[in-house]
Amino acid sequence: NAGVMQNPRHLVRRRGQEARLRCSPMKGHSHVYWYRQLPEEGLKFMVYLQKENIIDESGMPKERFSAEFPKEGPSILRIQQVVRGDSAAYFCASSKTTSGRETQYFGPGTRLLVL
Amino acid sequence: DQQVKQNSPSLSVQEGRISILNCDYTNSMFDYFLWYKKYPAEGPTFLISISSIKDKNEDGRFTVFLNKSAKHLSLHIVPSQPGDSAVYFCAASGGGSGNTGKLIFGQGTTLQVKP
Numbered sequence: 001n002a003g004v005m006q007n008p009r010h011l012v013r014r015r016g017q018e019a020r021l022r023c024s025p026m027k028g029h030s031h032v033y034w035y036r037q038l039p040e041e042g043l044k045f046m047v048y049l050q051k052e053n054i055i056d057e058s059g060m061p062k063e064r065f066s067a068e069f070p071k072e073g074p075s076i077l078r079i080q081q082v083v084r085g086d087s088a089a090y091f092c093a094s095s096k097t098t099s100g101r102e103t104q105y106f107g108p109g110t111r112l113l114v115l
Numbered sequence: 116d117q118q119v120k121q122n123s124p125s126l127s128v129q130e131g132r133i134s135i136l137n138c139d140y141t142n143s144m145f146d147y148f149l150w151y152k153k154y155p156a157e158g159p160t161f162l163i164s165i166s167s168i169k170d171k172n173e174d175g176r177f178t179v180f181l182n183k184s185a186k187h188l189s190l191h192i193v194p195s196q197p198g199d200s201a202v203y204f205c206a207a208s209g210g211g212s213g214n215t216g217k218l219i220f221g222q223g224t225t226l227q228v229k230p
Contacts, residue, residue, distance in 0.1 A: 004158070006158075031216070033216075033217060033218070035218075035220075041222060042119075042121075042204060042220040042221055042222040042223050043159070043204065043206075043218075043220040044220070045217040045218060045219065048215050048216070048217055055215055056215040056217060058217075059217070091158050091159070093218075095216065101146070101147045101164075101166055101208075102216060103149065103161050103164060104149075104161075104216070104218060105161060106151070106158035106159045106160070106161075107158050108156075108157055108158045109156075109157070109158050111156075
């Protein structure tokens with residue numbers, strides 16, 4: 001089964017710690033998108049990456065958040081010095097191309113809780 | 116600035132009847148629309164999509180209608196089944212030159228299908 005994989009599924013951090021969320025795209029997919037869902041809200045786009053490149057980071061908070069998609073290995077969303085407002089579900093999606101009409105397939109998400 | 120809106124937070128339907136979920140958008144440059152279904156603690160699952168060059172797309176029990184002049188789309192589920200009970204998200208992509216394929220989501224509609 002070559003679906004989108006995310007780990008960890010649940011992550012608990014104390015304020016000020018770092019959170020690292022990982023995403024492995026579907027087999028054959030080289031485009032990765034990260035979305036965040038705050039409680040009682042829809043998903044909000046954060047960042048779009050291809051291998052070794054950030055293509056669109058217009059949805060990323062200006063500070064503390066970064067993302068990468070190295071040549072080898074999963075895509076990483078990194079949140080430094082977490083605050084309670086970072087508590088949310090973070091979803092990764094992948095697609096084969098980015099024609100603008102390509103379906104994105106989502107992983108199960110990482111639920112981050114900041115104490 | 117909510118470019119994709121699902122104005123009904125919830126919908127309750129009897130099993131076997133039709134479920135109609137609605138979605139409005141404001142950006143006339145959107146050219147691809149998708150519906151996702153989401154169960155608690157899982158990632159969104161792709162259901163059906165439609166390109167702006169069409170006004171209808173059908174897949175089994177699911178049909179999506181697009182009215183470009185009204186900037187409105189709807190998802191019809193016939194017949195509804197208890198297993199359809201979930202949160203349904205409408206999403207759009209496009210937006211002119213430089214489109215990176217990022218999805219803009221509505222807030223979601225919780226569908227409950229009663230046996």
